[in-house]
Amino acid sequence: MYHNRIKSLIFNMKNLGIKNLLVSDPISIDYLIAYHTAPGERLLLLNINQNGQLKLYLNRLFPAFDNQTLASAVEVYHYSDGEPVLYLVADHLLDGPTGIDKNWPSHFLLDLMAIADNLKPVKGSHLIDSLRSIKSSEEQTIMAxxxxxxxxxxxxxxxxxxxxxxxxxxxxxLANIYVELDCEGFSFEPIIAYGANGADPHHETNQDQPQLGDSVVIDIGSYYQGYASDMTRTVFYGQPDEESLTIYNTVRAANEAAIAMIKPGVKFSDIDLTARRIIEKAGYGPNFTHRLGHSIGREVHEAGDVSQHNHDKVEVGNVFSIEPGIYIPGKIGVRIEDLVIVTESGCKVLNSVSKEPLIFHPKSL
Amino acid sequence: MYHNRIKSLIFNMKNLGIKNLLVSDPISIDYLIAYHTAPGERLLLLNINQNGQLKLYLNRLFPAFDNQTLASAVEVYHYSDGEPVLYLVADHLLDGPTGIDKNWPSHFLLDLMAIADNLKPVKGSHLIDSLRSIKSSEEQTIMAxxxxxxxxxxxxxxxxxxxxxxxxxxxxxLANIYVELDCEGFSFEPIIAYGANGADPHHETNQDQPQLGDSVVIDIGSYYQGYASDMTRTVFYGQPDEESLTIYNTVRAANEAAIAMIKPGVKFSDIDLTARRIIEKAGYGPNFTHRLGHSIGREVHEAGDVSQHNHDKVEVGNVFSIEPGIYIPGKIGVRIEDLVIVTESGCKVLNSVSKEPLIFHPKSL
Structure with missing residues (x-):
């Protein structure tokens, strides 16, 4: 599987005239060569060049690279703290444009530029992000x-x-529930927000208890086999008032209309627009304050969002969230979120929890 | 207080010929203009130029800048997602070398380089790090x-x-203890490690209970009024064997000898060496596997460590840890750590917990 990813990457590098690609993102490195470490402030770098050579620069304090499948394809260079490893990196570069990972700390780039004065640094993450955005069938199974x-x-x-x-x-x-389900921890800080708390975008979970009629925003996700989940349901604690139900049904309609239109070739921005129009029509336009969704995979937010600014077309294998919301400050928040995988003919919704307005009545003790 | 910091910074910029300094580190920004936000992937930038102009680029989603003291000195530029804010940054640059924050994500730097083709980017963090490394008397009081x-x-x-x-x-x-002490949470993941666990540098706190004779490594710290604490004591659960006590006394001697020699003008590397020689002389050289200490302040690890590689001289107002250790895999770990502030005549030790070998006997239930 990983040999194919590297092959695709090099094919794209050739198309774009990128001679070297310096990959520093630990998750992208893991994605390409199944090696994972958390490097902290130390340099961790995978250099892939157009000739198909892979060089991995590892601090001696990091765990060993021991991927049997790729061992013959990856040359490993160990360095100790204080050793000028970037000179080695510079020596290994082919002449020509060099793709740089988006979040590589600038001091590494500046040092490398000072050593390799013919370095032609260009942004490089999109090469890997575009691969990562198309989930293989194995990945789709894991994400499902x-x-x-x-x-x-x-x-x-x-x-x-x-x-x-x-x-x-x-x-x-919830933390215990995920442990029992063999999940690997939260994929983001969960939101469980009662009533007006759900309308506050900066709300941090606190000791508030629900009041009768409150909405309950439940936005949760975990990692499972290295992939993130993410979904939101909004339910009610006791009978909600009429407006709350209207808001709920509007958000639900926006969620369902957006999902219904997803198929290969549709623009992310048009999916956003479809949901947004429904909410605007109901008079809550200004209360839908965020993009409709985001890509997801090894990370809970990956490159490519479902927003008014992203005019890319969705492709088979894209996985992203559809999460419209309406927020009335001081009163109520409602958000309904599912993950979808784009298929040949439409999309597969990964979440099956009911979207009926659920009303839970407090247990009389 | 902050006006003075900015004045010193601009003085240093002039000395080094740095025309503009682009500060992206949220803690450095807070240190200079008392504005704090966690920007995530969005651009947050403070541009300081040699003429003493301060420009702050803020996404509209970030909290407002409302520092009364500095309001007249800082020009604030708001931008929305999708707006090309880096063009504005480029427009505002003075011609000449521009200091770049060490961890600024490379994609921002590459974009700015593409727009401002006369940009002369150089590493810039050391200008602020060197200021931050000298704690003012107010800071020293807080850290004490x-x-x-x-x-x-x-x-x-x-x-x-x-x-x-x-x-x-x-x-x-411990989490509850810090809450009761009005502290602001852990400054790092605490280590409480029994017996051989204390010798494993990758040990994560688990459900192990102490065995009779075990050492107990307790490496803990929190934030208080925005500044980090960090200390280690090693105690015993039941009577330790002779070797354990020898190891303990060796580490204690290394800790105390290092502290005794600290005064302005002594090299960080010589402090490290002093502790290291005591441990080597006792035959445990290979078992002291890390640097002697690290600077600390707003962050638990700040620039400048107490290691064999750092030949800088300590200065009045430096605050750092002294934390020798001996680790015998599968058997025992001992570390003793204090924070010190360098004074005119020596240093002030910030921790007063006893360094006698403390032996706690299990309560008979």
Missing amino acids: NASAKNDQAMEAIFKLIEQGLPEDKMVEH | NASAKNDQAMEAIFKLIEQGLPEDKMVEH
Whole structure:
């Protein structure tokens, strides 16, 4: 599988005239050669050149590279703290444009520019991001399983709603639920927000308990087999008022209309627009304050979002979220989010938890 | 206080011929103009030029800049997602070398280089790091208070040792202890490691309980009023064997000898060497596997370490850790760490918790 990823990458490098690609993102390195470490402030670099040579620069404090499948293809260069490893990197560069990873700390780039005065640095992450955005069938299976786990977690949280626990207690329960589901921890700080808290984009889970009629925004995800899940449901604690239900149904309609139009060739921006128009038509346009969604995979946010600014067309194998929301400050927040995989004929929705407006009544103790 | 910091910075910029300094590190920005936000992937930039102009580029989603003291000195430029803010940054640059923050993501730098073709980017963080490394008397007071809190936390942990709780339970208690002390959370993932766990540099706190004779490495710190604390004590759970006590006394001697020699003008590398020689002489040289210490302040690790590679001389107002250790894989780990502030005549040790070998006996239940 990984040999194919590298082959595609080099094919794209040739097309774009990129002679060398310096990959520093630990997740991209793992994606390409199945080696993972958290380098902290130390240099970790995979140099891929157009001739198909792969060189990995590893601090001696990092774990060894021991990928049997790729061992013959990757040359490993060990260095110690204080050793001028960038001279080695510079020596190994082919003449010509060199792709630089988007988040490589500038001091490495500046040092390399000073050594390799013919370095022609250009932005390089998009080469890998575009590969990562098309999930293979193996990846799709893992992501479907990750979301199935997340569905189970959501149902488990539902069972607790009627107990009226404070937000932070719910999050504690959620952590245990993911452990029981063999998940690898939160993929982002979960949001469980009651009533007006759900309308505050900066709300941090606190000790608030739900009041009768409150909406409950539940935006949760975990890692499973290295891939992220992410979904949101909004339910009610006790009977909501009419406007709350109107808001709920508007968000649901936006979510469903967006999902219904997804197929290869449709623009991300048009998907956003479709959801946005429904919310605008209902009079809540200014209350939908964010993009419709984001790509997801090894990371919970990957390159490529579902927004008014992204005019790219969706492709088979893209995985992203559809998450319209309406937020009335001081009153209520509603968001409904699913993950979808683009297929030949449309899309597959990875979440199956009901989108009916669910009302949980507090347990009488 | 902040006006002085900016004045010193501009003085240093002039000395070094740096025309503009692009500051992206949120903590450095806060250090200079008392504005803090966590920008995520969005651009946050403070541009300081030699003429004393300060320009702050803020995404509209970030909190407002409302520092009354500096409001007249800082020009604020708001931008929205998708707006080409770097063109504005480029327009505002004075001709000449431009200092770049060490961790600024490369894609910003590459974009700016493409727009401002006369940009002469050079590394710039050291200008601020060198300021931050000299703590003012206000900062010294806060750091002394932060370490006094940490001493209290250590004493509180000591009280729990005889209960033989698992490592992870101890960390839970520690979190609560810091809350009660009005601290702002851990400054790093705390280490409470029993016996051989303390010798494993990659050990993560787990459910292990102490065995009789075990060493207990307790490496803890929190934030207090925005400044980090960090200290280590090693104690024993039940009577240790002779070798364990020898190791303990060797580490203690190294800690105390290093501290005794600190005064302005002494090289960081010589302080490291002094501690290292004591450990080598006792036959444990290969078991002291890390540098002697690190600078600390707003962050738990700041620029400038106490290592064989750092030949800089210590200056009045430097704050750093002294933390020799001996690690015998599979058997024991011992580390003793204090923070010190360099004074005119020597140094002030910020931690007062006893360094006698403390032996706690399990409570008979």
